[in-house]
Amino acid sequence: MTTLSFEFFPTKTDEGTEKLLKVRDELAAFNPEFFSVTYGAGGSTRDRTYAIVKAIQERGIAAAPHLSCVGDSTADLRSILKEYQDLGIDRIVALRGDLPSGSGLANSELRFANELVEFIRNETGDHFKLEVAAYPEMHPQATNFEQDLQNFVNKVKAGADSAITQYFFNADSYFYFVDRVQAMGVDIPIIPGIMPITNYSKLARFSDSCGAEIPRWIRKQLEAYGDNSESIQQFGEDVITDMCRRLLDGGAPGIHFYTLNQSEASLRVWRNLV
Numbered sequence: 198m199t200t201l202s203f204e205f206f207p208t209k210t211d212e213g214t215e216k217l218l219k220v221r222d223e224l225a226a227f228n229p230e231f232f233s234v235t236y237g238a239g240g241s242t243r244d245r246t247y248a249i250v251k252a253i254q255e256r257g258i259a260a261a262p263h264l265s266c267v268g269d270s271t272a273d274l275r276s277i278l279k280e281y282q283d284l285g286i287d288r289i290v291a292l293r294g295d296l297p298s299g300s301g302l303a304n305s306e307l308r309f310a311n312e313l314v315e316f317i318r319n320e321t322g323d324h325f326k327l328e329v330a331a332y333p334e335m336h337p338q339a340t341n342f343e344q345d346l347q348n349f350v351n352k353v354k355a356g357a358d359s360a361i362t363q364y365f366f367n368a369d370s371y372f373y374f375v376d377r378v379q380a381m382g383v384d385i386p387i388i389p390g391i392m393p394i395t396n397y398s399k400l401a402r403f404s405d406s407c408g409a410e411i412p413r414w415i416r417k418q419l420e421a422y423g424d425n426s427e428s429i430q431q432f433g434e435d436v437i438t439d440m441c442r443r444l445l446d447g448g449a450p451g452i453h454f455y456t457l458n459q460s461e462a463s464l465r466v467w468r469n470l471v
């Protein structure tokens with residue numbers, strides 16, 4: 198069975214939340230396995246993440262809060278886990294997180310995602326299904342690809358049930374990553390994280406910071422469209438649909454959409470696939 202999930206980020210205003218709840222309802226019609234909601238490292242969105250998670254859960258769909266460990270004390274993490282257990286949440290996306298530059302990792306009790314996975318397992322046993330992040334094109338701060346693969350394997354061994362990848366535009370990087378970690382003993386599902394293409398300048402900025410490569414042929418085409426957003430969206434839909442089809446045909450167990458709190462672009466791709 199192909200799984201489907203959608204990612205949101207917590208909104209800042211009541212108006213934004215109202216819009217997001219409409220998006221939630223549009224996407225809910227496609228029976229996703231869960232909606233995940235990001236978390237600002239150091240607890241910066243703690244209450245807002247919780248509020249959106251609650252609003253999703255109330256609609257009768259599973260919500261998976263993201264939780265990161267850098268900048269949060271273990272006491273804070275323990276109390277967040279308790280809040281989510283009380284709310285009936287049974288899935289968490291467990292991450293290291295990214296603190297603003299300059300803050301460093303030095304003061305964090307837990308410094309890497311494998312330590313957070315271990316902490317959650319020690320605190321709550323098997324209550325939560327734990328998702329972790331995977332980087333087919335290598336994490337941007339990793340010292341080298343082999344070490345990054347080993348660090349991923351360590352996270353899985355610490356107790357992760359499933360993984361979601363950083364987005365990418367090259368299906369081969371996904372297949373290579375999966376082959377390599379499977380050869381190292383990993384047997385959990387690794388779900389491709391998919392970023393629909395809707396706006397070139399934002400995508401380029403974001404991709405630089407998270408280490409996702411936009412292939413030259415895609416970049417050049419998007420640049421050539423300039424402000425023609427209709428052409429960008431049509432091209433984006435075609436490129437992403439083709440890539441998703443290849444991923445699913447090649448054995449990817451599902452698709453996780455980075456929605457950026459919009460329904461349209463993800464749904465256009467998903468409808469082409471089913």
Ligand code: FAD
Pocket residue numbers: 234235236237238263264265290291292293294295308309310311329330331336337338339340344345348349352361362363364390
């Ligand atoms: P880790 O797995 O800990 O890896 C981080 C880096 O450290 C890697 O380079 C790894 O190779 C290295 N490493 C791992 N273990 C060790 C070790 N023991 N010793 C030395 N080096 C090690 N960020 C947020 O702030 N909030 C979110 O909600 C959020 N959601 C995300 C969802 C997904 C699906 C993805 C892919 C990313 C998300 N991020 C989020 C971004 C993520 O927090 C950053 O990419 C962060 O830099 C790494 O997080 P991680 O959990 O992959 O860390």
